[in-house]
Amino acid sequence: MKRRDFILVAGAAGVWPRAAFGQAATPVIGYLHPGSASERAHLVEAFRKGLAETGYVEGHNVAVEYVWANNDPQRFAELLAEFVRRRTAVIVTPIGTASALAVKRATSTIPVVFSIGTDAVKAGLIVSYSRPGGNLTGVGGMVSELGGKRVELLLELRPQARRIALLANPNNPLAVETSLKDIRDVVAAKGIELDVVHARDTREISTAFDTLMQKRIEGLIISPDPLVGSHRTQLALLSARHRIPTVYPLRDFAVAGGLVSYGPDDADRYRLVGVYAGRVLKGEKPADMPVQQPTKFQLVINLQTARTLGIAIPPTLLARADEVIE
Numbered sequence: 001m002k003r004r005d006f007i008l009v010a011g012a013a014g015v016w017p018r019a020a021f022g023q024a025a026t027p028v029i030g031y032l033h034p035g036s037a038s039e040r041a042h043l044v045e046a047f048r049k050g051l052a053e054t055g056y057v058e059g060h061n062v063a064v065e066y067v068w069a070n071n072d073p074q075r076f077a078e079l080l081a082e083f084v085r086r087r088t089a090v091i092v093t094p095i096g097t098a099s100a101l102a103v104k105r106a107t108s109t110i111p112v113v114f115s116i117g118t119d120a121v122k123a124g125l126i127v128s129y130s131r132p133g134g135n136l137t138g139v140g141g142m143v144s145e146l147g148g149k150r151v152e153l154l155l156e157l158r159p160q161a162r163r164i165a166l167l168a169n170p171n172n173p174l175a176v177e178t179s180l181k182d183i184r185d186v187v188a189a190k191g192i193e194l195d196v197v198h199a200r201d202t203r204e205i206s207t208a209f210d211t212l213m214q215k216r217i218e219g220l221i222i223s224p225d226p227l228v229g230s231h232r233t234q235l236a237l238l239s240a241r242h243r244i245p246t247v248y249p250l251r252d253f254a255v256a257g258g259l260v261s262y263g264p265d266d267a268d269r270y271r272l273v274g275v276y277a278g279r280v281l282k283g284e285k286p287a288d289m290p291v292q293q294p295t296k297f298q299l300v301i302n303l304q305t306a307r308t309l310g311i312a313i314p315p316t317l318l319a320r321a322d323e324v325i326e
Contacts, residue, residue: 027281029064030083032093034076035230037068046267047092050274056281071227073099080106090280092273094226100125103136111280112136115273117143117224117249118175120291129291137286139272140293143224143249143263144175148182150247150262153299154219155190156317157245157260161218165195167208167235168223179223205231209238217244224249224263232256240308254300254325259309264294298322 031047044066048058056062065088069076076099083091084107094115095103100123103112116123118141126132129140147166155161166183168176180196187194195215199208205228212220222228222235229252236257239246247260254261272292280286302325306313318324 026061026063027089028086029062029277029281030086030088030091031064031066032069032076032079032083032091033067034069034071034073034093034095034099034226036070037066043266043270046270047274047277050271050276051278053271053275054278054282056278062281071230073102077102077106084110090277092277094270094273099226108135110135111286112138113273113276113280113286114138115141115269117141117226118178119144122174126291129293131288132291133287135286137280137289137291138276139269140291141224141264142294142297144178145182146249146263147179147221147223148186150221150249151183151186151190151192153260153262153317154221154245154247155192156314157247157311158219161192163193163195163215163217164219164221165197165212165215165217166221166223167197167199167205167212167228169200169225169227170198171200171227172223172225175224179221183221200227202231202234205234206238209242209244212244213242220244220246222246222248222253229253232258236305240305243309245309245311251298251300251323254302254323257302257305259302259305259311261298261300263297265296265298268296269294300325 051058051062058064067079069079080102087110091110091112093103093112100116104124112135114125114136115138120126120140121128125136154164166179183194195217197208197211199205220239232253233256245259247262248254248258249261249263250266251261252266276289279289299321300323301313301318301321303313304326
């Protein structure tokens with residue numbers, strides 16, 4: 001990828017680079033997201049907030065180059081290679097298991113601060129959470145690990161449900177495996193049937209809902225995945241159209257029209273990524289920086305969607321919600 005093409009990609013994403021590589025005396029952070037820029041402004045702001053907590057203010061004493069791969073693995077690898085070639089001070093990237101391998105292969109010297117929704121050790125990113133080793137550190141997930149909790153929430157909404165499903169991206173096997181481990185324990189205890197339906201893109205998501213209707217699925221869990229997350233509006237619309245109560249892994253899904261979400265506070269995770277990027281700029285080595293785990297979790301309920309589905313949210317569930325979208 002040529003330099004001009006790289007700058008155009010960043011500009012097309014809606015965020016023109018504040019400083020071209022090699023033209024700024026301030027350090028440059030390369031911010032690479034595998035998804036799209038849409039509806040992610042609040043997370044970018046959270047990252048900037050964390051960066052500022054360490055004394056780095058974008059446009060003042062640090063430059064940040066934002067690029068978005070738009071769910072294209074090849075494009076992700078190309079943009080990553082460009083950051084490596086230009087030797088940015090730090091690379092920041094939220095990743096899934098597929099992009100984790102690309103990051104691991106791309107560089108063993110440039111510091112990388114990641115956020116990941118599943119086990120970073122099993123994904124091959126780090127040696128251990130306490131001492132990552134190498135050039136990578138960041139914020140772990142506790143996203144995939146909450147599948148059982150999401151089933152319990154679904155059963156509060158539909159106590160009589162006897163057949164539910166997990167919608168998952170088969171290209172992210174670690175997230176699927178982690179989600180299923182927890183989910184199977186709960187459904188076995190409750191005597192509920194579980195189906196797993198796969199989807200990789202818009203077309204397959206639509207087909208998946210046809211399958212769910214054929215199987216008479218009474219409730220749905222969404223497995224965490226960057227690709228699936230980029231289709232959150234489509235998922236919410238299809239769930240409403242087919243009147244399938246669905247529980248999602250992150251707040252963004254509920255904001256996009258999903259019924260209920262439960263997972264770590266993504267804004268706080270991105271803030272922590274910003275803090276770690278700042279600490280690396282100050283000279284700390286990723287190998288010695290423990291991978292952090294989220295400490296804030298959110299239960300979000302979309303009442304408008306509940307009314308559309310004809311579901312009465314139990315008062316006990318409403319009382320526990322961290323956020324209710326009217």
